[in-house]
Amino acid sequence: MTYVLGLNAYHADAAACLVKDGDLVAAVEEERFRRVKHWGGFPSESIRYCLKEAGISLSDVDHVAVNCDNAANRWRKLVYVLTSGVSPGYIIKRLRHRGNRADVAGNLQRGLPDEKFTGTVHAVEHHLCHLASAFLVSPYDKAVAVSVDGFGDFSSAAWGLGEGRNIPVDGRVYFPHSLGVFYEAMTQFIGFPHYGDEYKVMGLAPFGEPTYVDRMKEIVRLKDDGSFALDLRYFRHASGEGADYSVKEGIPSGGRLWSDALIELLGPARDPSAPLEDKHRDIARSAQVTYENAFFHLLGALHRRYRTDALVLAGGCAYNSVANGKILERSPFKHVYVQSAGGDAGGSIGAAFATWHKVEGDKAKRHFVMDHAYWGPWATPEEIAVAISRRRADFEAAGCKIMRIADEATLCKRTAAAIAEGRVIGWFQGRLEWGPRALGNRSILGDPRRADMKDILNLKIKRRESFRPFAPSILREAVKDWFETDEDVPFMMQVFKIKADKRKQIPAVTHVDGSGRLQTVTWAGNPRYARLIQIFGEITGVPIVLNTSFNENEPVVCKPEEAIDCFLRTRMDVLVLGDTFIER
Structure with a gap:
């Protein structure tokens, strides 16, 4: 052993x-x-x-x-x-x-x-x-493996052909050239200064036009071998001046990556406190398009080199779910796998x-496949009961009713009915998800049919930028009826177009460009969540629920106590802790 x-x-x-x-x-x-x-x-x-x-x-x-x-x-x-x-x-x-x-x-x-x-x-x-x-955790015995991120051990990208248990690294892009640094620099330039804010640019991009793409060709230059290089005039990290990455009391931060030359190319940077303008939306769209052009340039070269149809992705850039959703359309690859924690x-x-x-x-024979993300801590029924008991006075003060519903079908029916009534649900079940996405065990759920659900969630709980989309969780067998794809997307790592005739039915999870960052839910992977979605579909005709992470400007809740705290300090309507149903 x-x-x-x-x-x-x-x-x-x-x-x-x-x-x-x-x-x-x-x-x-x-x-x-x-x-x-x-x-x-x-x-x-x-x-x-x-x-x-x-x-x-x-x-x-x-x-x-x-x-x-x-x-x-x-x-x-x-x-x-x-x-x-x-x-x-x-x-x-x-x-x-x-x-x-x-x-x-x-x-x-x-x-x-x-x-x-x-x-x-x-x-x-x-x-x-x-x-x-x-x-090594993918379902493929042979696949092109690609890593793209900011930097690590002096390189920003690497690739090779994985076969069996072997992954030779055949090529790299070395410091100071990096697609991750490009995207982070553009994130800072648009006025999102915190570590990990790149997802905001991805959410903002569909609201803009790619009017700056030609200018950005000066920033990221594509090479004949499929790799890329930055024009270092536009960056500060190469000298160490802008690479002031540090971790203080556990909080990561870094220096400004872009140089003043970027102002000459794109105009003034946005102050984080200033309102977003069309120009900033256009820069976001142009940055996304520039990233995608470089990404697919690399993938095309790798497919020509290896002649293999399966692709696996990792690195921080593997979280660019918009680009990931276009791989089958814009590259020759036919199969894609991205595990639930593609970043560091x-x-x-x-x-x-x-x-x-x-x-x-x-x-060592390969036998493990990561087909679900539920690898974290969990709470026993006794631990949940103790956590509730300790806050009983607070629940009473908030006018809450508490009931234990041991029958799973009854619990899911009651929860699905509450979602269909437009109520906001905190859903705490099983083991915590591995990776940044809530995938049905530490989720806040809502009705995707309500055009005002995004506003309700932002008002009651999330308090985040209005342009950021919420995600649809859908039963795997229903994907082909609602999306322009029929792929397995268990980890919410790919964005696909929602069918045009379905978009008006689920406006709360349909982004401005008609897309959705879907999560496919299977009975084998998460049976209780699948049952909830199935019953919601029976009630409404829509086998989809809106899913966002169970948190309020904090990490996703881990313990029952944190779920209770989040429920009580926000205006959430219902909390389902294991088999316990709590409603205001």
Whole structure:
């Protein structure tokens, strides 16, 4: 029996996972425990959870695999330092940070002082982790694997042909060129300054026109081999000046990536406090189109090289669900897989599985496929009952009725009826989702038929930008009737067009361009959620519910106590905690 603990540490989206004999046992992001979005640092609480879920101690772990290898691409780093004019202060700062990252055993001892680790630590190169996180848990025995992100271990993209348990890295794009940096710089320029705000640009883009695409061809230049290069005049990161990435008290932040030359090209940047104008919508649309052009340029070259029809994606850019939804249309690939945590947190999965295959050698046969995302903490009925009991006075003050409904069909009928009445539901079930998307276990649900549901949600709970869309969860067997696709999309990682004759029926989940970031729900993957959607479909004729994450400007709720807090401090109408139905 071999246990491998995979970590994404010392960086945003810190996370841990546990693999036992080639099977995933548990996986969770540290932010769920620390209650700080994108929490960075050493994921001690995530490690504790993984060990608890497996019923083992740290001394039972044979290998710890980390999503980082300081020795990777060392000669390219040295040449760059000697020739680029990077400041000595920046280099010293990076070296100090590197020393902390290398001390995995020391951090385990400090983070889990009551535990003891006697196994082996493995440093796994960042993009190999991404490629492994996509390919080694995919349903394909052979596939082109692609990783695209900001930066990691001195490169921003990597690719290769995965076969069996092997993933050779055949090509890379190295620092300072990066599609992720381009998109982040444009995100900052449009006035979204926080780490991880890129999804806002993706949501804003359909409201604009691609009027700046020709100018952006100066910023991102496509190369004959399928790769890309930035015009560094428009960026500050290459000298270290704008690469002031840091994690303070778990909160990741970075310096301004774009240079003043970008103002000369596109005009003034938007102040975050200023209203959005058509110009900003047009820049967002142009940035999305520019990203897609580079992305599909690369995919086309890789398909010509490998002549393989299956594609797996990872890296932060794998969260660009709009581009992902166009892969079958704009590239020759016929099959696509993106696991639920494609970004840096998911690198922990890649580190663990790559290490397991390495140490086990020919004995390690691939057998695990990640076909659902429910790998995190869960609450027993007793824990839920205790959490409710502790807040009973608050529930009474809010005028709530509390009832336990042990029969699942009855529980789902009551919940589906409440959704159909236009009520907002907090839905807390089973194990927490792995990755950034709520997929029916930590979700807020609403009626997709109501044109005003977006406004209701934003007024009552989410308090977020009005242009950001909400997602449809649909029964897998109904996809072909409602969308212009019939693909499996279990992790909400692809956007597809909703059929034109159906859009008016589900306005709350139809984006301005007629698309929806769908989640396909199966009976095997999440039977209770599937039953809820089925019953809602029987009531309304629409086998779809609006699904958004169960949170209010915080990480997705993890524990029953957090779900109760969110319910009571917002204007949510109903809270379903396991088998307990609570309504105002």
